[in-house]
Amino acid sequence: MTHRPVLLGGIFLAVLGSLCPFLWFILTSFKSQILVEAIPPTWWPDGSLVFYASALFEHRLLHYVRNSVIVAGSTTVIALVVATPAAYALARLRLPGKTWVLGGLLCVAMFPPIVIAGPVWQILERLGGLNTHWGLVLPYVSLTLPLAVWILTTFFHELPVELEEAARIDGCTTWQALYKIMLPLATPGLFTAAILTFIYAWNEFFFALLILTDPERQTLPVGIALFQGEFIMPWGEIAAASVIATLPLIILVLLFQRGIINGLSAGAVKG
Amino acid sequence: MAFPALTFVAVFSLYPAMDSFLLSLYSDFPGPERSFVGFGHYAELLQDPVAHQAFIVTLGFVLLSTTLELLMGTGIALVVHERFKGRGWVRAAVLIPWAIPTVVASQMWRFLLNDQYGAINAILFGDRVDAYVPWLADPWMAFGAIILADVWKTSSFAGLLVLAGLQVIPEETYDAARVDGATAWQRFRHITLPLLKPALLTALLFRTIDAFRVFDLVFVMTQGGPGDATQVIQFYGYKTLFTEGRVGYGTTISVTVFVAMAILSLFYVRTVGSKLLQRESA
């Protein structure tokens, strides 16, 4: 490109804007308590690992990470398993009301969590799902399904019908055609849906707080939010915990950023 | 094939939503036995100045944050669409804010915006501590701070959607424009932007839906204050429903928000979404 300086400036600004606030958190996580609330703030940490020790051992952070991995992981798997056939059917069926089904799904995606929280709580109580991981996974699946179905539907749409017909003629049942031919081709779309679902479940706070009160089962956002004691604001511990909690996602994003973007370009955005 | 998905949605979204809607038709007082009041709560909502204010705050938040997010997102997308060394790292870097749980991100911004030990004051004023600004104390600046945090957190998501849109624009289109003598700005204005419209609209829709439901940020950063200046409608609904226990009125607020959003997105689905699905016969 000819406008190299503009580009460099853009890169610089984008990275700076995205990272700086978090960098401050990283710096804070290596400070000791007296530096955290120092006035004026000091830039350089004294390299104390107190907050990490406290986050890991006193607040048992890894235990929350484990819970979050379980919840977000199973949400992702179940949501995809359920969303894929639905999206496939929506993409292939010749139904006049299809746009409305998708529109309806989008509506569901818009339900404010507050609207459905109470009844969901009651359902889970009847099923015995309170304070269990699956009790949280069920509503998560339902809340992430619309987006997953939406992405996958548009994705399946892009795949040539011919391929599927070829598979049918080669002797596949509809299901076989789906998982032997269409699914491998829709990998980027699946991937996108997966990462969006995963990040949703990883970050969700409202339902997690409501459904999980047993500290043995609480997920990461709840765990970190509960670091806060009655009167003490443990910035250092929160910072250290955030750094640890964000690392897996950063690695995930770094590894798969190409996949995410490719998945999106073939799917959700075309119109 | 869609049956399992529809079951899930029906049990954990539709049924609860219907249930909530029914709740909104019953009175909150007096006593444990609730009486049917029809659309009484909805009439009350029309008269409620606090709700009006919350609605205006929400609307302002939605308009400003989505606009800024689309602008920033487009900027980010244009940058990381270019080919350069280390692009993967830059892309990962801009996606980091999106991967941080909102609860944590909001705490972080509260920390950054602190009037004494906040990094923003330190960057702006250095050691001149007496010049430090209590950002969240001023109604307008607190409102701005909420938007700032939201823009930071989700611009990269908007950027992601826009980037995906950029990638389907064929390189030849630019070559043609360059042959026609278009400048970089003209190419952006007359080629990129029009071709990006679907992607921008998608991003706009998803961001609008999310912005309407903003809750965590306010919950953590300002609790709606000062003086209700940052009280968005969802937070008001939460307070009414969960803190005050006015189930009927609280759900009324949330149901109203939902209906407003539903109308908005059905409009969208009809204009953009149907186009998305009508190419099948090709």
Added chain:
Amino acid sequence: MAGLELQHIEKTFGRTRVLHDVSFEVGDGKFFVLLGPSGCGKSTLLRIIAGLEPQTHGSVSFGGQCVDDVPPPARDVAMVFQHYALYPHLTVRENLAFGLKMRREPKPVIEARIAETATLLEIHDLLDRKPKELSGGQQQRVAMGRAIVRKPRLFLFDEPLSNLDARLRASMRVELKKLHQRLGVTMVYVTHDQSEAMTLGHAIVVMNHGKIQQIGRPEQIYHEPANPFVAGFIGNPPMNLFEGSFRLDQRQLEFLVGDLTFRFPFQAHERISANTGMATLGIRPEDVKFEPQGPGYVAITGTIDLVENLGNDSIVHMMVKGQSLTARTSFGFHQHAGESITIHVKNFHLFINDNRIPLPSP
């Protein structure tokens, strides 16, 4: 192996009817071509035969057995698609093996069949590549191979050559013909290219607007087109068609098209004289002669507009009394645009009410 029979097939999508009462029979081991312009319903018909699309009315039978309720996997047909529809995530070998695996053929059988097919199509070198690493022609071969390897009782081709360049198309056409000769299986071939249809088919069905226009052997279709549509669709350049009316002048039969008058050296028979309305007169460009011929020829004079020299022959575009006419001459033609010229024609095609009417010999 089996023949194929279609009885009164109808198909509607919503309110649009895309196929009207289509019936025909394909003999066992024949190469049968469905020919027509795009949108005529020929592809839909093929998909109905494959079972990919249910017909609204009528029935399909293979070898005398009705297959209406048989799903595509069980119909034992193979299909080659216009865009090949090779599975992009599988290698060529896996693509070939896929249908056999689905039918639970034992491994050694699969391998033997792949080897056999690869030899037949000379695609040994390609077996371990992915489709996107192949050229268009190679993909085409693999698509063909995927059909052959299954040894189905019926082959279906949906414009398989339309995505190839002209040279490749010509050579694939030859190979396809050879292949059919070697395998001897019934093939149904959909195309909009009349030369493919003429060279490949034992029989051709010409379709337009969802209706069968004519069924016949290629030469039949060429020499005795059933209606102006078939007449205009078959042949290159297309037949000259003139709309006009007959007049009986001093017992001499005349056909008037504007200022242009054809004087036929014979008398009208009943079916012509009964007609007082419009009729269509057709002249194949290759039937136009530039030298004076014997009796029975009609001579007309016109002006040359343009001469297209194709090497071994030339196409001459001319104006004859305000009507344009195309001729094809198979030997050196030395006249130029603007010059006046007289042509001689004996073979006329006559259509009244869209039906072919044989002209009496002089």
Added chain:
Amino acid sequence: MKGLHAASSIATPSPLSRYSPWAAGLFIAALLFNVLFAHGQEVGTAPFGFAQGGLGPSPIPVSPRITLHSVTWKADHPRAWDEAIQRFEQIHPHIRIKREIAPHSSTAYHALLTQKLRNRDASFDLFLMDVIWTAEFAAAEWALPLDDYFSPNEREKFLPATISSGMYRRHIYGAPSRIDGGMLYYRKDLLEKYGFSPPSTWHELARQAQAILEGERTTNPLLRGYSGQFKQYEGLVCDMLEFVGSHNGSFLTDDGRHSNLTAPESLQAVQFVREQIIQRLATPAALTYQEPESLAVFVQGNAVFHRNWPYAWGLANDPEYSKIVGKVDVTTLPRFAQGRSTSALGGWLYGISAYSQHPDEAWVFIEFMTSPEMQKHFAVRASLAPSRLALYADPEVLHANPQYKDLLPVFQAARPRPRTPLYPIVSHILQRYFSRVLAFPGTDIKEEAQEADLKINRFLALLRDL
């Protein structure tokens, strides 16, 4: 009123409610006996023989082990709590305590707890409840009346304010775990330097602070006169109650039936806060402060006066955390010339869920946690002000918290926030009102107060129809 009796009949017909208070005494004696003599028995298999033998027709299942679920927040001193619970489980091997952790903030905690109670969640037995919730929990029949467990004799041993905060319409629903009251922390070094004694009125405080600020401008430009909690949240109601109350104002009329915000005393107090505290002494930054931020200003040495709860004492004197160790003292909050010093009553009570399957065991645990030993344990280990009167003369407690001696009168006179089942609603209206007049200096206080009055009265009227 009918509801209240219904509530007690919902409770499992335990022997205690039938034979009380005698049975209660017997039961507890039996427990103590068990504790004293059954020590060697194996955990988990110890048969709880006394209950069966001692109380004859007891329907208490002789289950080897019961798990009590207790809803609580994450404590600031987790070890003190762990130790207490360990000790309890040692003494009562047949009862295990499982804590369910809810958010620290009173408001968020309340939202979660009431959500569970509204749904008649039987999965937990007892909970900590803020003193402001008693009326709400009682009226909704969520909390079990403890009249039969918590004898009047026993209640007398607690600070009266804490007992009355657990009462609603002559029944008691909560056993006080600790008391909280607003108090004035100050920099004794600075006051001494300028020759001031601790201020008794707000105007005096303002004058002293002004003088010190002027004097210290060069040494510490960051110094503020006052640091309190003025963010829009529950704490704002407490802080404002102290100003309004000490000007003889109140939020509600004495009969509790009407809002009283437009009374001139109340309006003047609010105006003082806006003009003197927010605009001058505390700076508008205080509008973003909850307890931690306001304490941070103080412990960094940047405030002369600081309003906070008793817990701040420990932190202000912790060298890990504070720059003003040894320079801090604490006193009662100032008053206006015509008024009396008012401290907002805070604190947490133990309540038993009306849906609990094990109310008797829950009470055993509550009794343990509110026992003199445990109150002392928390006072010494966590700076939590005991709810038992006697401990304010206890040398160990006073050694750890010398400030308590002077503060006992504060606690004894601490003023409760409005006692109404609709408190959360009233609180939100108050928060909005106060936050608006403080954050928007242009607003007309009287107009805003009238609007708040109107709203509060509308809701209180609903209650009267009950």
